[in-house]
Amino acid sequence: MNEYVVLSSILFTIGCVGVLTRRNAIVVFMCVELMLNACNLAFVAFARQHGNLDGQIAAFFVMVVAAAEVVIGLAIIMTIFRTRRSASVDDASLLKY
Amino acid sequence: MNEFVKPVVDYFELSPLLIVFFAACLGVVVEAFVPRAHRYLVQTLLTVGALVGALVMLVLVAREVPSYADGQARGILAMSGTLALDGPTLFLWGLILVLAILGALLFAERHLDGGVSAFAGQAAALPGTDAERTASTRGLDHTEVYPLLLFAVFGMLLFPASNDLLTMFVALEILSLPLYLLTGLARRRRLLSQEAALKYFLLGAFSSGFFLYGAALIYGFSGSMQFSQISEAVRNDVDNRVMLLVGLGLLAVGLLFKVGAVPFQAWTPDVYQGAPTPVTAFMSAGTKVAAFGAILRLFYVAFGADRWSWQPMLWIIAILTMVLGAVLALTQTDIKRLLAYSSVAHTGFILTGVLGVQASGDLSNGEISSLQAVLFYLATYGLMTLGAFAVVGLVRDSAGEATTLSRWAGLGKEAPVVAGVFAFFLLAMAGIPLTSGFVGKWAVFSVALAAGAWPVVVAAIASSIIAVYLYVRVIVLMYFDEPIGEGPSVVRPSVLTATAIAVGAAATLMLGVLPGPLLDLAARAGEFIR
Numbered sequence: 001m002n003e004y005v006v007l008s009s010i011l012f013t014i015g016c017v018g019v020l021t022r023r024n025a026i027v028v029f030m031c032v033e034l035m036l037n038a039c040n041l042a043f044v045a046f047a048r049q050h051g052n053l054d055g056q057i058a059a060f061f062v063m064v065v066a067a068a069e070v071v072i073g074l075a076i077i078m079t080i081f082r083t084r085r086s087a088s089v090d091d092a093s094l095l096k097y
Numbered sequence: 098m099n100e101f102v103k104p105v106v107d108y109f110e111l112s113p114l115l116i117v118f119f120a121a122c123l124g125v126v127v128e129a130f131v132p133r134a135h136r137y138l139v140q141t142l143l144t145v146g147a148l149v150g151a152l153v154m155l156v157l158v159a160r161e162v163p164s165y166a167d168g169q170a171r172g173i174l175a176m177s178g179t180l181a182l183d184g185p186t187l188f189l190w191g192l193i194l195v196l197a198i199l200g201a202l203l204f205a206e207r208h209l210d211g212g213v214s215a216f217a218g219q220a221a222a223l224p225g226t227d228a229e230r231t232a233s234t235r236g237l238d239h240t241e242v243y244p245l246l247l248f249a250v251f252g253m254l255l256f257p258a259s260n261d262l263l264t265m266f267v268a269l270e271i272l273s274l275p276l277y278l279l280t281g282l283a284r285r286r287r288l289l290s291q292e293a294a295l296k297y298f299l300l301g302a303f304s305s306g307f308f309l310y311g312a313a314l315i316y317g318f319s320g321s322m323q324f325s326q327i328s329e330a331v332r333n334d335v336d337n338r339v340m341l342l343v344g345l346g347l348l349a350v351g352l353l354f355k356v357g358a359v360p361f362q363a364w365t366p367d368v369y370q371g372a373p374t375p376v377t378a379f380m381s382a383g384t385k386v387a388a389f390g391a392i393l394r395l396f397y398v399a400f401g402a403d404r405w406s407w408q409p410m411l412w413i414i415a416i417l418t419m420v421l422g423a424v425l426a427l428t429q430t431d432i433k434r435l436l437a438y439s440s441v442a443h444t445g446f447i448l449t450g451v452l453g454v455q456a457s458g459d460l461s462n463g464e465i466s467s468l469q470a471v472l473f474y475l476a477t478y479g480l481m482t483l484g485a486f487a488v489v490g491l492v493r494d495s496a497g498e499a500t501t502l503s504r505w506a507g508l509g510k511e512a513p514v515v516a517g518v519f520a521f522f523l524l525a526m527a528g529i530p531l532t533s534g535f536v537g538k539w540a541v542f543s544v545a546l547a548a549g550a551w552p553v554v555v556a557a558i559a560s561s562i563i564a565v566y567l568y569v570r571v572i573v574l575m576y577f578d579e580p581i582g583e584g585p586s587v588v589r590p591s592v593l594t595a596t597a598i599a600v601g602a603a604a605t606l607m608l609g610v611l612p613g614p615l616l617d618l619a620a621r622a623g624e625f626i627r
Contacts, residue, residue, distance in 0.1 A: 005317070012310055015306070019303050025295060029299065029302070032299070032302045035303075035306035035307075035309075036306055036309060038310065039306070039309040039312075039313045042314070042317065043313050043316065045317075046316050046317035049317070050316075050317075052320065052321075054321060054322050057263070058263050058312075058313075058316070058322065061263055061267060062266075062309060065270045068270065068274060069270065069302055072277055072298065073299075073302065076277060076278070076281055076291070076294050076295055077295065079281065079294075080291050080295050083223055083224055083291060084288075089295070092296070093292075094288060094289050094292055095289055095292055095293060095296070095366075095367040095371055096367075
């Protein structure tokens, strides 16, 4: 039981570190998805522990939300890529201070 | 295994929510079937009509809502307890709908930029290409922004009403996703706008990941997502305190990001500057109202029993937010970024109000509860910010909006009325008496003081003084400095923007001179139902 929660926290941390260190917007976004999936694992593990279905239902909702997020996110990243020929988050630096 | 129970839908009580949602879906259908020439008119009428309709239904619902359980609060739990329709929810719904109507008027404005809206003619056409030029000479317009606006409003209505963590997460996403898109749709300065959308999206998705993991941990701690049962578990369960605290912290990260409190404020200036000004106006007001509604419900209802765990954290965040917001605003050279940092400082002031937790039973006559103070502050803040950004949209030169602060020098001579209205909004943000900002600040400071949070109030007063200097500097620039070269001109708006600015200014004045009725309304909203 505990192992799953530990695994989910490791996945979450990997995703979190990835968002902070990677430079390609697509990879950053994949790391966010990894964080959401780590949440799913935690939800399902806790649902099993408590013996109710709330957590499993939550996992389905999260999947739907993640899919919607992919649609919006890829659209935005695609526009940026087509304009600048680069998906690096370092290149998008017109707005500062 | 539990028996499956068919959920009861309270159609009448939920009608404001449902009207907005169905109008948004209808807006998508309109995009598919109505010829391009008619879409603008149809979409504008549909959007404004739906929002006004929702507001009318809201008034009817508010008159009917029964008192709840012990009679202290009024409201019902709808949709099997996932939505709480109580006084504060209805108050926030009314506020969000008013702001959304004014926002929709700003969206529909077409006089400022030579007959086209502030949104990209064809978002898919690359900036600087023939396709983009063709789109602009043909006068194309993205009317999809109206359904996106309605979806965002739907999310904002759902957010403060949600009574369990899963609904809150879904509402957070419904509110955010359309705003990410709207941010990237500016007609002018499209690179900035796209960059703002990218930053907003990546950081927003990152923070909602934190919110979700926090929700998972709290679910693991209490075995339920419902706020009432979480509250029960917080009261009774002494095991797993670590899980509770980590989960609470992660949930707070997600929500404080949405309101732009200090460690999580980095996106605010970039997004406010890059987004089309009507979107900035609507988003800065609406998101903050909805997210503070959610923060209040989460902290008061679910974690109210564990106040000593989260109050010190909010103390520090409130102080940092106010001071940093005011100080960083001083260094800005762009009017939209300046207003963005000023909105960060306002977040800190509202958090000051959140700190003054008092049950209405403990109040002596004439005192106000912290919930009431925060609701009132949100109303004043939303209306004056929306008005101020609407004014920013009027000051233009050949390249679009002239947002560089030095270009505003001497605007008072060029356009005394517009500069005067803007100066009035700035004075309200500074909290000068006879404006709504003063009453709002007085309300949140007094509740925080009553709860013993005097260090926060001292910091709040100090940063108010810094902020006064900031706003007065802009006013001096507009009235007493000579314009540098060819100054920007003030474009005469159509009746749409004029209405939005007039309502904002009138409300700011009225709430400053005569705050009684709205304070009464906030008091009548009563408590959250649990």
